[in-house]
Amino acid sequence: MTTGHMEMGIKVVGVNHRTAPLDVRERFAHGAHEVPGALARVMAAGASGGVLLSTCNRTEFYLVADDEPALEAVWSLLGERLSSTPSGGAREYGYIARDRDAVRHLYRVSSGLDSIILGESQIQGQVREAWEASRAQAGPVLHRLFQTALHVGSRVRTETGLGMGTASxxxxxxxxxxxxxxxxxxxxxxxxxxxxxxxxxxxxxxxxxxxxxxxxxxxxxxxxxxxxxxxxxxxxxxxxxxxxxxxxxxxxxxxxxxxxxxxxxxxxxxxxxxxxxxxxxxxxxxxxxxxxxxxxxxxxxxxxxxxxxxxxxxTARRRDEIPAAERIVEDETDLFWAWYGGLGVVPTIKELRARMDDVRATEVERVLRQLDHLSPADRAQVEQFSQALLNKFLHQPTIALKKAAEEGRGYGLLEAVRRLFGMEPPA
Amino acid sequence: MSWARPVSGVIVTLHLVALALYGLATALTLAPFMGFRPAPRVLTIAIPCAGAAVHVVAVSQLTLVGLGPALSMLALCLVLLQLASERLLRGSAVSFFAAPLATGLVGLALLSGLAPGAETVGARNTWFVLHVALSALGLALMALAFIAAALYLLQFRELKARRFGQIFQLFPPLERLDQLNRVALVAGFPALTLGVLLALGYGAQFSGGLHVAKAQLVWGIFTWVVLGWAVWVRVVRHWAGRRAALASIAGFGAVLLVYVALKLTQPGAERFL
CATH class of the missing domain: 3.40.50.720 (NAD(P)-binding Rossmann-like Domain)
Structure with a gap:
């Protein structure tokens, strides 16, 4: 489930019914009152957004973060809940999914595809509750991710037979x-x-x-x-x-x-x-x-x-519906990824160019005031030169941003660009 | 007076047909445990029904003296009880044990020979036929109680161990098995008692007609006492559940052991014992 990206991106870190026995999951379970504190701790370690989904089958931190140290903070936080720490700590029971895999993972969770009881509907409410409990810390990307996850869960239940029958x-x-x-x-x-x-x-x-x-x-x-x-x-x-x-x-x-x-x-x-x-x-x-x-x-x-x-x-007969449900999850993952990849790239590039152009214009104006002897043709040359120079400077960052957007890594890079050039964080 | 009269080909053929049908029913019953899809319910009922129908015709032509005819009668009673209990349990769990057991009994009957034993004087007498039929019914009910008890213990073990495999899925609920065990014992005791009383009445009326060996008498009374004890602990002492199941299994096991022991000391197929 890993892609190996090291920049700021979407991550899911956690344990579930496949990776940890009940007595371990019990220890990792977070009550609603514990969620803000746990997320605050992870965000203090560098995550820019977080949602904690804790049910009887899973405890998962959805983060917008660098690999380290936010992920380390999660393992440390979970590890403290173990009575006897195994050699690998809490991570011995857990998993990490990154970027597109993390998105797909949440969509599968909310659809009931990742539940012990295939297609069970209770998880949909639990995803909603987790999102609401973490609203203050989720940030725009995770808001969008959880919003769409609920939409995906609804689509799967209405468009396929994954939720048919009683299997709670x-x-x-x-x-x-x-x-x-x-x-x-x-x-x-x-x-x-x-x-x-x-x-x-x-x-x-x-x-x-x-x-x-x-x-x-x-x-x-x-x-x-x-x-x-x-x-x-x-x-x-x-x-x-x-x-x-x-x-x-x-x-x-x-x-x-x-x-x-x-x-x-x-x-x-x-x-x-x-x-x-x-x-x-x-x-x-x-x-x-x-x-x-x-x-x-x-x-x-x-x-x-x-x-x-x-x-x-x-739920054996629900299994026949898995392919149809997985198709919906995949389609919706593509849609989210397209949104996430292009998130704010165009406006950021526009804003960056506008800012740089302001700087260029101000500086050119200041220089031209000192160079009164220049003819209008020469002034135009200077103006043209400054614009060409600006274009040269911005060419590579623009290309890199667009490429990152196409590869779904736009958000992390955008945040870096905005920090570097002192722009407001993306809405 | 006929002596070791050869059995007719029709009787043997009918038994072979019944054996084949019971064998097929056994295979269908056990198929889910071997990873095959369960057979349609209509088949799992129709095949033993057809077998029982053929078997009834065959038994009606038998002279009920000797090991083979007694085993055949016992197998028929068992199949009929299996079909009745499946209606009670709304499932085919009893057949997991009863179908192979009945198949084995018919096979044994064929192997030991269906010809009547040494003496057949009075063997067509109504009292005697009733004695054999009721005794076989009593024994078959005891076997059914044993089967219900065995199913109970298996299901009990699965439920306690939280295993939810084939046994959990296919076996009936505990209380229904407990109920079947109780009904089988309570019905079996009067049947066997009547069978024993009829034997006594027959003996008094036709003294000297059929020789009753001591072993037969000992085993008959021992079986009656064991069945009576099993009924007593259930009805009077209110044993239920696992304890009652264990008692049924112990009782049936003791009856079987004593039978085998007596049979080994007095071999021969002239009589059922």
Whole structure:
């Protein structure tokens, strides 16, 4: 995924479900409140724009930056989150894509082509949220990139069958519970957490006839809203633990930074179920449920990775749509690259020429004031000479800028030219 | 009185046709595990149905005395139960075990000979036919309980280990398998009990008609006790899930072991034991 350019350009640095196991991804995950701080740190290292996309499947920094030291800052930032640092640091789990590859990567991500569940639609909202959370630091190029990424995601979903059928983690949870209980109608479920994912999964269960008995959350207001909609009762988390003795399904999706369903809290309670199966669906990131709970004989515990694996199997028929989706991604990458390549080149060249011409004109005028004896023909010669000289001087930079634009490296070079000649940064 | 009467070619041919159809059904059933596309459901039902139909005709012409006829009867009961349970489970998982088992039983029946055993006096008597049919049904139900238990344990292991491969996809839900195990045991016990009672009634009415070996008596009673125990732990002690599955497997295994042990000590195909 690398092209080897060393100047300022678009980069994506990160880890995803292909490169890092769940427990590593958990450590790299950034909550919304952590995004500005993380981006500020990377931008302090030289990036001129940044967006941080952090979901349960990926943590990716989209940057407009030099290779070094901004990328180094990202690895350092991620590496600090590892409990034991492998020899290669965080980069052992990660990847870098540059320029056109980085653009294509984001377009594939927003289309669901890079998701565990092929074509899943949740990523579209997560890309939007990441863009909005990073709006202050994104800069014009990444604004445009994320804006178009959302457009590409929409195009792929409407023009191909990549999003057809249900293949979310939530629906996979229903499928897994179905393999334990058979008919889900009349089964009892308790929900821990009241976020979007909890609500979505609870709705999936409710659609199958599962009775949502409790919705437990740290803040009751949101829990009450879901409980009212699905027919359950809103309680606090502490009130939920005894219900692990009677429920059939526990759906956990809190935003807690550590496991809340621990052996100490529910081990004895579940042990008293006399072998009655309990299906625990842990959709949270980081995980809500202590993995030790799965050691209890009739507890069937599934986390996000498990459910996404199940869902991925259900998406086999979506694979037929991959070529059509990839074509859209490629077309849109070409369009973005054309825009990015030519970004501000023409106006910059115009502005540069105008500035230089102003300088030339001022200087020629100053010189000609001192050379009163020159005839009008000689004055014209001097004027002509100065213009020829200016053209000679600007010829090479103009050619280089146009060439860089054609190769998609215009933005980085433009920024250098603007810095060198004291022009305003591109809008 | 007929003695080691040769079996008709029709019966053997019908058994061979049934064997071929069961073999084909087994191949279709196991195809997904060998990386082939699953066969259309209509085929996986129609082929064993056709096999069972041919088999019914063949069994109806058999004199149900001796190892071969007993195995043939057992195989037929198993196939019929397989077809019934597939309706209950809405899937073909039972056939993963039942189809090869039935194929093997028919093959064994053919190998050991379908001719009746030594004595056939009274073998066409209704009580005797009912005794054999109900006993075979009871054993087949016990085998079905074993199959459901084995499927349960395999699916249980996959679910606990979070593996979502062919077993997860193709096997039925745990609770449905548990339910099948319970139904098979609960139905099997009265069938076998009736089979045993009919044997006693037959013995009382036609004493001296058919010789009952001690081994037959021991195995019959042992099987009845084991099945009774399996039903007792399920119904009275409320065992369910993995523990009940293990009990079923242990019970069926014990019955099979005792049968093999007795058969080895008293070889010959004159009787089923």
């Amino acid at each position: 983690a939530a629906s996979a949870g229903v499928a897994v519970a179905g393999k334990i209980f058979g008919d889900l109608a009349g089964r009892r479920a308790l929900i821990l957490g009241a976020g979007d994912m909890a609500e979505l999964a609870a709705t999936c269960l409710s659609d199958q006839g599962v009775q949502i008995t409790l919705v437990a959350n740290r803040t009751q207001e949101r829990a009450r809203a879901i409980a009212e909609r699905l027919g359950g009762k809103a309680v606090s988390l502490d009130e939920a633990w005894p219900h692990f003795a009677t429920t059939d399904i526990a759906l956990c999706s809190t935003a807690a930074p550590h496991a809340v369903v621990t052996w100490e809290r529910v081990g004895t309670i579940i042990g008293a179920r006399r072998g009655k199966p309990l299906c625990i669906l842990d959709l949270a990131m980081p995980r809500d449920v202590d993995p030790a709970i799965a050691q209890l004989e009739n507890v069937f515990l599934y986390d996000v990775d498990d459910l996404q694996t199940v869902a991925a199997q259900a």
